[in-house]
Amino acid sequence: MLQALGLGPAEEAIYTALMARPTASARELAGQTAIEEGEAARILLDLATRGLVAVATEAGSETSESADCGAGFQPARYRLTPPSVAMAPFLVEQRNALHRAETAFSMLTEQYRSTAAHPAGSVVEVVVGAEQVAHRFHQLQRGAQRELLVFLVGVPIAVPREDADVSENSALDRGVDFRVVAARSYLDGEDVSRDVRAGILAGLELRLADSLPLKMVVSDRERAMVPLDMADSGGEPSAIVVHRSGLLTALVHLFEREWAQARPLYTTATGVREESAADQQPTEGELEVLALLLAGFSDRRAASQLGVSIRTVERRTRRLMDLAGADSRLQLGWHAARSGWL
Template sequence: MLQALGLSPAEEAVYTAMLVRPSASAGELALQAGIAEAESDRILRDLAARGLVVAVNPGGGNDGPPPTCYRLTPPSVALAPLLAEQRNALHLAETAFSKLTEQYRTTAAHTAGGVVEVVVGVEQVAHRFLQLQRGAQRELLVFLVGEPIAVPREDTDTSESSALERGVDFRVVADKEYLAGHEVVQDVREAVAAGLVLRLADSLPLKMVVSDRERAMVPLDMTESGGEPSAIVVHPSGLLTALVHLFEREWAQGRPMFTTGAGAHDEPASDQQPAAEELEVLALLLAGFSDRRAASELGLSIRTVERRVRRLMDLSGVESRLQLGWHAARVGWL
């Protein structure tokens, strides 16, 4: 965490080691920090020059005077100037960011009205897409359709994880055919477990990602024409508002998937409540999947799918799958 204040990982290791050894030599700290003594000595001399530590009883060691020991300067005194420098640097960066953004918008206003920018090429599309996901601070709205073209799924998974760790509200509507394969289903289940909220639609008109309702990205060509991937990035405008409304409409009509409902849990089901894996089966069936297709997507046998459905029907006290769907909606299982 001290790297944000300009300390290297090795310097941070030595510095934090001194928190439990108020006075120690380079050799002692090297052992505790897991580095060579020469490296520890160099780091301590550098920290002393920056006022973070103070040398006491300077000596030479071996057969001469005892080795030099160091003690920490109180962090509230030593680290405060570093924190102030970082704050000032951040303020300057934010000012530069605002100026560059305004300059770009002014320039773009003479071309496409500042509303859209066109991005062409695999690398450019992938870079812009990841920028939108990694730059989100509050909310991400996503339509998932078809196979990834410009951005590998593993890169998307990494940026999703980063957004969820930042506490971003992450909502996704997926085309039913997107869940084509056990590997995809497993990735989606892990993302949902991490906080992503997923709903399923029979079909979606386009791929899309909306970041903080300030920018959106939409592919220009959904066909398999063989040309270079291209997309438009939409900035604040009536078009962006329309895309957000389109997402909210599909979200309202979508069916929840892989959620942990009011009675669901990851442990084995009790006599009164369904287990999470049973509700996963139910969610796929309500999305229009056959027993065989649901079994394939979840990596189960058809018998297991049928057994879980039968268990849910018994739990609900219903006699048909249609009644089971109504019951699940009424009690909030999905």
């Protein structure tokens, strides 16, 4: 755990062992950790230099002096510096390093796009072959930080459904907003209903359409992947990856249009079912969220009050807005009052 803050395995062992004692000498810690006494003493001096431990005097006060300053010829004894004080600079440095890495990533991405050999190369990338298509698909799903928008059509070709499920679960675990529109025929596949139910229970939002114009995945509204006709690539699976452009914006608009017209799917004890006319009213759980939001609660505070996740609050709020035909929470409140929801 402490290796993430810059401590090596031996340093972590010494630090953790010292945590269980008011004070300890290098010899005592060496016996407890199976690290040689000389190495333990070196580690303690290094930790003291970094402000993580301090040399303890007989009176129990702390000093920044070296191990030779112990009372008489007694070996120096060490105590921990409060972690909340000692670890803070390391944590800040880790955060700063991550920020620098993210900035470098953004700069490299923009530089790549601006220096592509052909003007269209920065907008559309053609990927050919089952292995390459699967690789790019997983990159898009596993790289998503905020949102994934997906059209599901027909039988998977380049990416087996079980492999797609692994990427899907990884995205849901990260808290990615995951919305899917599936063609009705997609649910006819073997074991699909079971997998769909598991996905909905994990936080995926799924709606059903009679038909869809294409397969598609959009990652963070920055990249999209659309399969090509295999006849155009010698019978091999192929796809295009679309980067930020007017074309990508059009694909996002297409998704939102289909999403608005599609019917939600809900879990049942044995599978999933399509929303019916009776489902056009808010559920009890949705009304609880609505009451808290209208009372001025934030999503996070509402989630804490109800004992649910923030993602659940956001999902219930979105469905309320869909039922109300509202584009904002202000419009949602007005519709709720007019319709007698509360």
